[in-house]
Amino acid sequence: KRPAGAPDAKLARPVAKVGVVGAGLMASQLALLFARQLKVPVVMTDIDEARVAKGVGYVHAEVDKLLAKKRLAPDAAARTKALVSGSVSKEAFADADFVIEAVFEELSVKKQVFAEVEAVVSPECILATNTSSLSVTAMAEDLEHPERVVGFHFFNPVAVMPLVEIVRAPKTDDAVLATAFGLARSLRKTAVLVKDAAAFVVNRVLLRLMGEVTAAFDEGTPAEVADLSLKPMGLPMTPFTLAAMVGLPVAQHVSESLHAAFGNRFHVSANQQALIDAGIRGLWAPTPDGGHEIP
Numbered sequence: 001k002r003p004a005g006a007p008d009a010k011l012a013r014p015v016a017k018v019g020v021v022g023a024g025l026m027a028s029q030l031a032l033l034f035a036r037q038l039k040v041p042v043v044m045t046d047i048d049e050a051r052v053a054k055g056v057g058y059v060h061a062e063v064d065k066l067l068a069k070k071r072l073a074p075d076a077a078a079r080t081k082a083l084v085s086g087s088v089s090k091e092a093f094a095d096a097d098f099v100i101e102a103v104f105e106e107l108s109v110k111k112q113v114f115a116e117v118e119a120v121v122s123p124e125c126i127l128a129t130n131t132s133s134l135s136v137t138a139m140a141e142d143l144e145h146p147e148r149v150v151g152f153h154f155f156n157p158v159a160v161m162p163l164v165e166i167v168r169a170p171k172t173d174d175a176v177l178a179t180a181f182g183l184a185r186s187l188r189k190t191a192v193l194v195k196d197a198a199a200f201v202v203n204r205v206l207l208r209l210m211g212e213v214t215a216a217f218d219e220g221t222p223a224e225v226a227d228l229s230l231k232p233m234g235l236p237m238t239p240f241t242l243a244a245m246v247g248l249p250v251a252q253h254v255s256e257s258l259h260a261a262f263g264n265r266f267h268v269s270a271n272q273q274a275l276i277d278a279g280i281r282g283l284w285a286p287t288p289d290g291g292h293e294i295p
């Protein structure tokens, strides 16, 4: 059955090579997923060799874990590793059919990245964004081919979370959208078409919950109490554990985007550092910049 809003699957284009912009936690998880499920070459880029090496190293380490758990056969593990490469140059995307960005959650950065990628790829190459909260329309508007842009939003941890939110911008063409739906299917994810509204659907729901927890903290409830009180409520992870996994700067950006779009429906804590300094220490270990290290 065709997912709601999905164009005719016959319009989908083949994807024989994938580019991933960024080599951080999300980008590395995406590179692994694409290589493992699509079995096509995937190249990751980042701003320096160390970041690229860390991203490729993450993919190799995850493949080794899957091998040890017998979730991947030795030949599939070797093939998956061989399919993933890294580069500091976006020229590596020259022959890619689909490039997805998972860089810092800042509109100007993402627009710059898309402009740089557009300069090296073919006019048909699809540019996808894994943004969790920013406007896909705004990301496309200054490009020569805005019809090639689509939102393709995954959830952490990418390997196990079953959903992908697909976002159509006003100029996204049907072939691009059909390719995105086809890719989601090949990646064994459930795809839903969502409006290009701040934080789409899932993060709006999630951030209401997170906002109430941080509001309780801001009102004086100890962090451990605010967080751990939610543990018996059937959530797979407590809110701060989830924030740590996603990365505190990302969580903060999403809450700021939602506050800007919807006002006081979304709470932005003025005490982010205090949250880190308070009881959260026992739950997770943030990096000095408030981020989350790739394990």
Ligand code: CAA
Binding pocket: 069, 071, 131, 132, 154, 155, 156, 157, 158, 159, 160, 161, 203, 206, 236, 237, 242, 246, 250, 251, 254
């Ligand atoms: N990478 C790869 N695999 C992972 C993983 C990771 N980071 N974490 C867990 N897994 C795998 C485990 O290996 C295990 O697989 P096997 O059965 O093959 O061994 C399986 O997932 C289940 O893991 P566990 O038994 O250790 O733990 P669990 O049952 O508690 O499930 C979880 C883990 C699926 C992550 C669960 O805690 C969960 O659903 N948490 C909530 C996640 C969530 O809400 N994500 C959305 C975040 S918001 C976001 O990402 C959007 C954004 O834009 C900011």
